[in-house]
Amino acid sequence: xxxxxxxxxxxxxxxxxxxxxxxxxxxxxxxxxxxxxxxxxxxxxxxxxxxxxxxxxxxxxxxxxxxxxxxxxxxxxxxxxxxxxxxxxxxxxxxxxxxxxxxxxxxxxxxx
Amino acid sequence: xxxxxxxxxxxxxxxxxxxxxxxxxxxxxxxxxxxxxxxxxxxxxxxxxxxxxxxxxxxxxxxxxxxxxxxxxxxxxxxxxxxxxxxxxxxxxxxxxxxxxxxxxxxxxxxxxxxxxx
Numbered sequence: 001x002x003x004x005x006x007x008x009x010x011x012x013x014x015x016x017x018x019x020x021x022x023x024x025x026x027x028x029x030x031x032x033x034x035x036x037x038x039x040x041x042x043x044x045x046x047x048x049x050x051x052x053x054x055x056x057x058x059x060x061x062x063x064x065x066x067x068x069x070x071x072x073x074x075x076x077x078x079x080x081x082x083x084x085x086x087x088x089x090x091x092x093x094x095x096x097x098x099x100x101x102x103x104x105x106x107x108x109x110x111x112x
Numbered sequence: 113x114x115x116x117x118x119x120x121x122x123x124x125x126x127x128x129x130x131x132x133x134x135x136x137x138x139x140x141x142x143x144x145x146x147x148x149x150x151x152x153x154x155x156x157x158x159x160x161x162x163x164x165x166x167x168x169x170x171x172x173x174x175x176x177x178x179x180x181x182x183x184x185x186x187x188x189x190x191x192x193x194x195x196x197x198x199x200x201x202x203x204x205x206x207x208x209x210x211x212x213x214x215x216x217x218x219x220x221x222x223x224x225x226x227x228x229x230x
Contacts, residue, residue, distance in 0.1 A: 043202055043222050
């Protein structure tokens, strides 16, 4: 039972354009959401997070939007750069616990 | 620079072997986790530990066990390796939730061990 889903396994965008990565969840107890970025042969690294009391969080080129009623979050990267090419995982937690539930990942390719 | 170190980057083992994957963190974190990453399935939690000698099952614990005798070390054990355990294994550590300030969950991942069971 996949509680966190990323329905697009891959995404290709041109350099300078906006990348939008989507994530859906089913567990209404999730109250904190995160995005991680992973390069090949490296561990995931934290990118940005959002609490369920907010609907938007911004950090430089990265913005995460949360729609609780739809149980949907998205990551916007603008402008996209070739170095953004990686696998992106969304993750969720509930009740202040440290256990994260990860999505299936989206491979982003930013082309010149 | 804080680190989570996994002892091997690549391992090849035979079916039926007992396999040990080691993970060491130098951040004095209470929590440690073992995930596996498979294409189309993302990161799935195998086991985690909130304290020395404590362990809890994750989502896919079958065929695995863990050991945490010291705070900094968390070992994943494949009791009898099978080909369906061929995967990328990722170790992570984090402070307690309140210590992390919920900033990114405080997770730090190792670089992973690519295990192939033949």
